[in-house]
Amino acid sequence: MSQSTVDVSAKGGFSFDLCKRNEMLTQKGLKAPSFLKTGTTIVGLIFKDGVILGADTRATEGPIVADKNCEKIHYMAPNIYCCGAGTAADTEAVTDMVSSQLRLHRYETGRDSRVITALTLLKKHLFSYQGHVSAALVLGGVDITGPHLHTIDPNGLTETLPFATMGSGSLAAMSVFEAKYKEGLTRDEGIKLVAEAICSGIFNDLGSGSNVDICVITKGNKEYLRNYMEPNPRTYVSSKGYSFTKKTEVLLTKITPLLERVEITEVGEAMEE
Amino acid sequence: MTTFTVPIDNGDSVKIAEEESQRTLYPYVTGTSIVAIKYKDGVLMASDMGGSYGSTLRYKNIERVKAIGKHSLLGASGEISDFQEILRYLDELTLNDNMWDDGNSLGPKEIHNYLTRVMYNRRNKFNPLWNTLVLGGVKNGKSYLGMVSMIGVSFEDDHVATGFGNHLARPILRDEWHADLSFEDGVKLLEKCMRVLLYRDRSAINKLQIAKITEEGVTVSQPYSLKTFWEFSSFHNPTAGAEGSW
Numbered sequence: 185m186s187q188s189t190v191d192v193s194a195k196g197g198f199s200f201d202l203c204k205r206n207e208m209l210t211q212k213g214l215k216a217p218s219f220l221k222t223g224t225t226i227v228g229l230i231f232k233d234g235v236i237l238g239a240d241t242r243a244t245e246g247p248i249v250a251d252k253n254c255e256k257i258h259y260m261a262p263n264i265y266c267c268g269a270g271t272a273a274d275t276e277a278v279t280d281m282v283s284s285q286l287r288l289h290r291y292e293t294g295r296d297s298r299v300i301t302a303l304t305l306l307k308k309h310l311f312s313y314q315g316h317v318s319a320a321l322v323l324g325g326v327d328i329t330g331p332h333l334h335t336i337d338p339n340g341l342t343e344t345l346p347f348a349t350m351g352s353g354s355l356a357a358m359s360v361f362e363a364k365y366k367e368g369l370t371r372d373e374g375i376k377l378v379a380e381a382i383c384s385g386i387f388n389d390l391g392s393g394s395n396v397d398i399c400v401i402t403k404g405n406k407e408y409l410r411n412y413m414e415p416n417p418r419t420y421v422s423s424k425g426y427s428f429t430k431k432t433e434v435l436l437t438k439i440t441p442l443l444e445r446v447e448i449t450e451v452g453e454a455m456e457e
Numbered sequence: 458m459t460t461f462t463v464p465i466d467n468g469d470s471v472k473i474a475e476e477e478s479q480r481t482l483y484p485y486v487t488g489t490s491i492v493a494i495k496y497k498d499g500v501l502m503a504s505d506m507g508g509s510y511g512s513t514l515r516y517k518n519i520e521r522v523k524a525i526g527k528h529s530l531l532g533a534s535g536e537i538s539d540f541q542e543i544l545r546y547l548d549e550l551t552l553n554d555n556m557w558d559d560g561n562s563l564g565p566k567e568i569h570n571y572l573t574r575v576m577y578n579r580r581n582k583f584n585p586l587w588n589t590l591v592l593g594g595v596k597n598g599k600s601y602l603g604m605v606s607m608i609g610v611s612f613e614d615d616h617v618a619t620g621f622g623n624h625l626a627r628p629i630l631r632d633e634w635h636a637d638l639s640f641e642d643g644v645k646l647l648e649k650c651m652r653v654l655l656y657r658d659r660s661a662i663n664k665l666q667i668a669k670i671t672e673e674g675v676t677v678s679q680p681y682s683l684k685t686f687w688e689f690s691s692f693h694n695p696t697a698g699a700e701g702s703w
Contacts, residue, residue, distance in 0.1 A: 230691065300699045307701075329698050342702040346691040355624035355657070362653040363629060367689055384628040 198313045225353030225385025225392040226256060226267035228322045229365065230346050231374035234331045234402035235324035238378035239267045240353065240386050241411070242393035249393070255410070257399045261286050261297040263406065264325030265399045266306075269351035270318040270338060278319050282306050299325040299332040303342055311340025320350045326401050353385025353392040360384045371400065379413050386415065484536035484587040486510050488521045489660045490622030491532040491591045492650045494634055495600045495615050496643035499671035500593030502532050503647040505655075506680055507662040514662060522668045524675040526551050529565040529594035530668050531572075534619040535607065536587035543586060546575065565594025565601040569611065577609030589619040595672050618650070621658040626650035640669070652683050 210216065223244040228237045243251035258266045258279040264286070268275025282305045286297045302323055310317055321336040335348045347365050349357040360381040369377065378398060385392040396413040399406065486508045493502040508516035521540070522532040525547050533540040550571065554563060563571075569592045579585050585607045593602045603613040616634045618626040629650050638646065644667060654661045663685070668677040696702045 303699060303702065332698060334699065334702060342699070344691070344695045344699050344702045346689050356628040358657060359625040359628050359650075359653045360632075362656050363649050380632075384632070388628040388631065 198316055223389075223391025224256060224269040224351030225349070225357050225382055225389060226269050226322050226351050227349045227357050227361070227378055227381045227385075228267065228324045228333045228335075228347070229361065229369070229374060229378060230324075230331050230333050231369040231371065233371065234326045234400065235333050236371075236374045236378050237265055237267050237322060237324050237399045237401070238382045239397045240382055240392040241395045241397060242386075242391070243272055244391055252394050253411070255397065257397050257408070259283060260302050260323070261290070261325065263327055263401060263404075264297060264299055264302055264323070265401060265406070265408075266302070266324075267322040267350070269320045269322075274317045274319040275321065278306065278309060278317060279321070282309070296327060297325075298327040298329065299323065299334065303334050303336070306336050307340050307342050310336060310338060315339040322348050322350050324399075324401060326403050331401075349381065349385075351385070351392065353389035356384045356388040357381035371402075375400065375409075375412075383413070383415060480584045481536065481539065481587050484539075486515060486537045487660070488519060488534045488537055488540070489658055490618060490620035490626065490654055491521065491534050491589075492618045492622050492626045492630070492647055492654075493532060493591050493593050493602055493616065494630065494638070494643055494646060495593075495602050495636075496638040496640065498640065499595040499600050499669065500530065500602050501640075501643045501647055502530055502591060502593055502668045502670075503651050503665055504532055504534075504668075505651070505662050505665045507660065507664070508537050509660045514660070517662060517664060518680075520666065520677070522666060522677060524668075524670075524677070525568055525594075526554075526563050527674065528562060528596045528670075529568050529592060530670045530675060531568070532591040532593075532619075532668070533588045535589055539586040539588050543572070543575070543588065543590070547571075564596035565592055565603070566596075568592055568594070569601070569603045569605065569613075572605050573609060573611040576605050576607060576611075580608045591617055591619060593670055595670055598672060621654060621661075622650065625653050625657055629653065648683060652685065655683060655685065 223242065224240060226239045228235060237257055239256035241253045241256065242249055243254040256267055258268060260266050260279060260283045266279050268279060282302055285305055286302060289301065290297055306321060306323065310319060315338045318338050320338055323336060324333045333345055333348060335343045335345060335350055347361045349361065364377055375398060379396050382396045394416055395411045398409040398412040488508055489505060491502065491504045493500060502522050504521045506517060506519055507514055508519040519537060521534065522530060523544060525531050547568065550563065554561060572590055572592065576586060587607050589607060590605045601613065602615065602617060603611065604617045604619070605611040616630040618630065633646055647667060651665055655663055663682045664680050665683065666678050666680050668675065
């Protein structure tokens with residue numbers, strides 16, 4: 185019996201077996217299906233008491249806005265949240281997977297999760313897929329060792345930073361941070377700065393838009409502020425929303441049957457069960 | 458355009474036109490962003506003084522903002538040699554004007570229009586001047602600020618930025634620019650933008666000039682540096698808690 189030529193790699197990681205065939209198909213003119221990208225602005229910063237994460241809410245499919253109000257701040261652990269940019273399916277899947285791994289780990293150790301645990305699990309997974317899992321993440325949380333903020337590139341590079349931005353709107357948001365970030369910000373100042381950075385991405389980058397989501401994590405406490413700011417509301421000409429014209433008048437209540445009603449009686453035997 | 462003949466085996470000679478080597482295919486020595494704003498008395502334009510040769514910082518004393526006539530300032534990012542060529546064209550223009558000696562002088566709107574025509578026509582011949590130009594000026598009390606790109610896209614605005622400035626400086630300008638800025642506020646705003654560019658643009662250097670044009674004329678400042686801040690506590694030992702991170 186001939187050996188199968190396509191083997192699922194037993195140890196995980198990227199299987200390069202189909203690459204040659206895909207290459208051949210693209211040369212023959214096949215267009216690979218495009219991914220739902222999040223074309224995003226995601227940011228994080230460390231303030232006096234912890235970490236604040238922020239994200240916009242637009243998901244794009246090429247030039248079309250696929251989701252006007254998606255959630256880009258993913259739950260990892262009660263004290264750790266992760267913003268994701270890149271291919272929406274990848275960010276969702278990878279954060280979900282690591283979140284459940286963290287939960288099992290918590291049961292086993294009996295302790296709260298640490299941010300570097302999440303960081304290492306994510307980094308190892310993304311590196312083993314050599315950048316093909318297109319997820320760029322901003323991971324933040326407060327654990328027993330203090331507040332932490334990290335960025336993770338799709339290739340597996342991680343950075344530890346006091347303030348970070350990722351996504352297509354990262355330059356617009358970074359310009360706000362570089363101009364205005366200081367150490368020891370209070371909670372309100374931090375939220376204001378994060379909202380400003382996300383708004384900068386929303387209004388200056390075409391891949392980002394709609395609303396601002398914010399998540400504030402401090403020691404022992406977290407606040408998920410969904411749609412903290414809605415700077416792009418749907419506007420109607422009339423304040424009451426859609427308004428109908430003048431009252432409709434009932435002119436006539438008469439039902440005129442168009443066809444004569446005919447009763448049909450069943451002929452024949454009933455079906456056997 | 459000169460041609461030269463090359464004899465080949467079958468006896469015929471082939472005229473190899475030097476066209477290919479005369480077209481701009483890629484830029485060599487480039488300048489990075491220019492940021493300019495209108496303020497109360499006229500226009501302020503900031504640029505750094507670096508000329509990069511690919512990834513090397515080759516020249517550190519290039520003035521990328523020049524006065525044109527009495528009423529305008531021209532700033533350029535992109536290929537420096539093309540910028541010098543444009544300055545020559547504008548010199549010829551001003552010279553012609555002076556020869557007429559009728560008291561007329563070219564204002565910023567006219568120069569902007571001229572540059573747009575030149576850039577667009579060059580791009581149509583597939584031989585572009587590889588620059589994004591910023592034209593600012595004041596004539597008869599009216600300030601003017603406009604931009605022309607290497608493909609001939611041209612427009613006027615209250616604040617403009619080229620190159621990386623599009624991504625890093627424009628969000629700040631859109632947020633914080635307002636009409637009738639004072640000179641000090643204008644310079645502060647430009648410095649804010651240039652500082653972010655210094656942090657985040659790899660081809661920017663910490664040696665900048667700010668040029669000012671008002672009804673009275675042009676002043677280009679002496680080169681100076683911006684103060685930068687590197688003392689965040691997280692920068693001191695960034696990966697203390699996370700080995701293997703950057």
